[in-house]
Amino acid sequence: MNWKGKTAIVTGASGGIGSAVCEKLASLQMNQVITGRKMDVLEKLSAKACGLGAEVMACAGDVTDSAFRKSLVQNAVERFGSLDVVINCAGIAQNQHFEEVTEEDYDRIMNLNAKAPYFLCQTALPELRKSSCATIINITSVVAHKGYPFQSAYAASKHALAGFSKSLANEVYKENIRVHLISPGGVYTPMVALARPDLTPDMVSLPEDIANIAAFYLEMRDANAIVDEIQVHRSGKEPFA
Ligand SMILES: NC(=O)c1ccc[n+]([C@@H]2O[C@H](COP(=O)([O-])OP(=O)(O)OC[C@H]3O[C@@H](n4cnc5c(N)ncnc54)[C@H](OP(=O)(O)O)[C@@H]3O)[C@@H](O)[C@H]2O)c1
Structure with missing residues (x-):
């Protein structure tokens, strides 16, 4: 399908995966509201994406803040007239022994990796309902399925992200809203x-590679075949492990 002129919110766009996603969507000529906390990084990315023919609005802020999340949706609608796609990339990982994780660590990781995308999806839903190609793509992780040592809080947050995404997918698919997961190693x-x-x-x-998978979901948007989740492992890792 033709995504030119459709609008996406991409969180974590100042990071590695989010910036690659932004560039990929720009190559599809999609309008974007991109977020992260580093405005200078977002502005550089925005200039690059605009060079590819996209219209991009850079909004720096903390996505764990509910007022900021609301402003992202509002900005997308006010600037571009619609919201069609939400891609939740923002996230943090922490390698720590289980007994060393403090409540503050746990809350910080859960708030960013699970709670922020949960409520961004909730805030975006009324606008997504107006779109004919509404798509949510949540970037989870291989740890949404596994229990690697020293990643207990990160694993809890990614299991939570995957869990609510599956529930949401089942609540909204009859309204033609797609919810996908990408679970990278x-x-x-x-x-x-x-x-x-x-x-x-x-x-x-x-x-x-991850941006190409996001674009694959978009390319498949009008197909009868639907892929809910793509799990990806690095080339050095044994297959089906
Ligand atoms: N890299 C991997 O191996 C891997 C594997 C599996 C899954 N993932 C997942 O993929 C996603 C992207 O990861 P990445 O590797 O691209 O990480 P990254 O390069 O560290 O980028 C993380 C992004 O999250 C943003 N962020 C962090 N805290 C934030 C906050 N409070 N409010 C708003 N934005 C915030 C950062 O913005 P600022 O830098 O501007 O603060 C940055 O844009 C994450 O959800 C991660 O869990 C990554």
Whole structure:
């Protein structure tokens, strides 16, 4: 389908995967509201995306803040006239022994990785209902399915993200609203460089790979065949593990 002129909100756009997603949507000539906390990074990305023919509005802020989330939806509608796609990329990971995770750590991770996308989807739904191609893509992780050691809070947050996404998908599919998950293993971004400095770019997926999967969901939007989730592992990892 032709996505030119459709509008997306992309959270975490100042990060590795989110910026690749933004560029991919720009190549489809989609309007975008992009977010992250670093305005300078968002502005550079916005200029690049505009160079590809997209219209992009950079909104810096904390996506755990409900007023900020509301402003993202409002900005999309006021600037571009509609909201068709929400891509939740913003996230944080923390490698910590279970007993060292404080309540503050837990809340910070859950608030960003699970609660913020939950309520951004809720805020966006009334506008998505007006779209003929409403699509939500939530970036979970391989840890939404596994229990790697030292990632208990991150795993809890990604299980929560996957869990509510599945429920939401079942609540809204009869209204022609699609909810998809992408569950990557290691992707070469600042996050993985911090968490797994032993992994080099040739051993992991690239942000562009994940952006291509997001674009695949969009390409399939009008098809009768629907893919709910795509799990991705890095090339160095054993298949079906
Ligand atoms: N990289 C991987 O190996 C991997 C694997 C599986 C899943 N994932 C998931 O993919 C998503 C993107 O990860 P990434 O690797 O691209 O990470 P990244 O490069 O570290 O980017 C994280 C993004 O989240 C934003 N963010 C963090 N806290 C925020 C807050 N309070 N409010 C608004 N934005 C906030 C950051 O914005 P600022 O930098 O501007 O603060 C940044 O844009 C995450 O959900 C992650 O869990 C990543």
